[in-house]
Amino acid sequence: MYQIHGLREKLQLGKSVVTVELEPPKGADPMPTMLTAKHLRGYVDAVNIADSPMATLRMSPIALSHIVQQDLGLEAIFHLTCRDRNILGLQSELLGAAALGVRNILTLTGDQPSRGDHPDAQGVFEVDAIGLVNIAKTLNEGQDLAGKSLNAKTDFFIGGAANPGAEDQEVEFSKLRAKTSAGVRFVQTQPVFDVETALRxxxxxxxxxxxxxxLFGILPLKSGKQARFLNEKVPGISISQEIIDRVEAFGREAGVEIAQELYHALKPHVAGVHLYPLNNLQTVYDVLDIRVDQSVAL
Structure with missing residues (x-):
């Protein structure tokens, strides 16, 4: 199912990779996401499939990741949160993912259900993201959490989240050290908006x-209003007044140019970037400077 050089192998070989965040559909038809993924094939190294992001109901990220890989030959990274499953359910999900050939996982604690479209749902949170990493690592070693042997071990490439712009970098690196000690081998970060923060x-x-x-997050800004909101309301995101003014004056065009500048400046120095296209496939083409005859919007 996999090419010889998948995401893990490309990173080990020192290739600069690009991943893109996709949102699963709300319904049983995978085609909306599949059509987007199809138009990314050959341009990016993997797509992320979110796990009911913002606690809103979406298709299973494991099932959709399998379909993307099986039908399109495009590697996927499935998100898995601790919100909806206890340790028995998490292990079961991971064993199923391994059987389907989905080996890249982004481990997340998850949003509180009260934030989403089922606010009365009960969150589980029996473990946090680091606990989930430990589960995946234990399965990779051929055992379950009860210490019993599996009939075949898993081979997950375990990822986590990171925040280069966190106000307290000592706390941030304490978390990162804990994650790598538990078994995380790649991280995808919150969006960064300046080279210095990323390189530092x-x-x-x-x-x-x-x-x-x-893999440093890049989010092409659409407007000055969006830039101000992210800068003022989202912890760990800092956007300079210069960038806010550029996007205020020139809108999406400036946002794409800033993202392009950041991408090209970072590419020689980092393992890769993770794009947040915000439901606009053309944004990916623009940032990566891809020329296509016809693009398809999300």
Whole structure:
């Protein structure tokens, strides 16, 4: 099912990779996401499939990741949260993912159900993201959490989230050290909007000798209003006044240019980037400077 050089192998070989965030459909038809993924094939190294993001109901990320890989030959990274499953359910989901050939996992704690479209649902949160990493690593070693042997071990490439712009970098790196100790081998970060923040984070990862590949998040801004909201309301995101002014004056065009500048500046120095297209496939083409005859919007 996999090419010889999948995401893990490309990173090990030192290839600069690009991943893109996709949202599963709300319904039993995978085609909306599949059509988008189809038009990314050959341009990106993997697509992320979210796990009911913002606690809103969506198709299973494991099932959809399998379909993307099986039908399109495009590698997927499935998100798995601790919100909806206890440790028995998490292990079961992971064994099913392994059987389907879905081996890249992004481990997340998950949003509270009260934020989503089923606010009366009960969150589980029996473990947090690090506990989930430990579960995946234990299954990779051929055992379950009860210490009993599996009939075949899993082979997950375990990822986690990171935040280069966190206000307290000591706390941020304490979390990162804990994640890598538990078994995380790649992280995808919250969006960064300046080269210095990203490179400073990368330099510290290297200085501490942490065994992790960092894929830095890039979010092309659409408007000055969006830039101000992210800068003021989202912890760990800092956007300079210069960038806010550029996007205020020139809108999406400036947002794409800023993302392009960041992508090209980071590419020689980091393991890769993770694009947040915000439901606009053309944004991916624009940032990566891909020329296509006809693009398809999400």
């Amino acid at each position: 984070y990368q330099e510290r990862v290297e200085k501490e000798g942490l065994p992790v590949y960092v």
